[in-house]
Amino acid sequence: AQSVTQLGSHVSVSEGALVLLRCNYSSSVPPYLFWYVQYPNQGLQLLLKYTTGATLVKGINGFEAEFKKSETSFHLTKPSAHMSDAAEYFCAVSEAWTGRRALTFGSGTRLQVQP
């Protein structure tokens, strides 16, 4: 069974600093990879995804992530944090090789941005 590990349940950065949220997955077959963001009391919104092709993917709000097969990682970065980035971020993988297409989520990382 595949699994997703997000290192750090809480990350705090200063406004303007680099944001790095870590995600590692375990799967015998490279899955499809996603990052979702959840603002307080809201549903999940897709930030970016990797399915095939270019391993560096760009998403909304200035975020990007790089798929590294050798490291089984899909870390999320943003060069300069903004106060509005404070939210919870979830990494997820999809069972691309089955018909189910369901997502397996990591436990989430809460990003705090200090002024």
Add this chain to the structure above:
Amino acid sequence: NAGVTQTPKFRVLKTGQSMTLLCAQDMNHEYMYWYRQDPGMGLRLIHYSVGEGTTAKGEVPDGYNVSRLKKQNFLLGLESAAPSQTSVYFCASSYRDASYEQYFGPGTRLTVT
């Protein structure tokens, strides 16, 4: 388009009571999902459906039932609620295409006392 909507937004149940959560989507998506979100555990799949009239179990199906009588609706039922079912429930839907992108509803916060 309203996207994915969930009814109700909040509910408090007593142990042993039953209820049904409704999910509706207006994007003509084939796939629909029910997840539960608990602190420190991310989202876990309860049940899912790959089309009208079909449902299947996910990771944590015990204590829940689902039905998909119409393509746009996916119902989640709790026959006899237990405190362990206190959670936030999210519905999601997606196309049967290569994108695999899921669209999420705003969630239902359920408390079982």
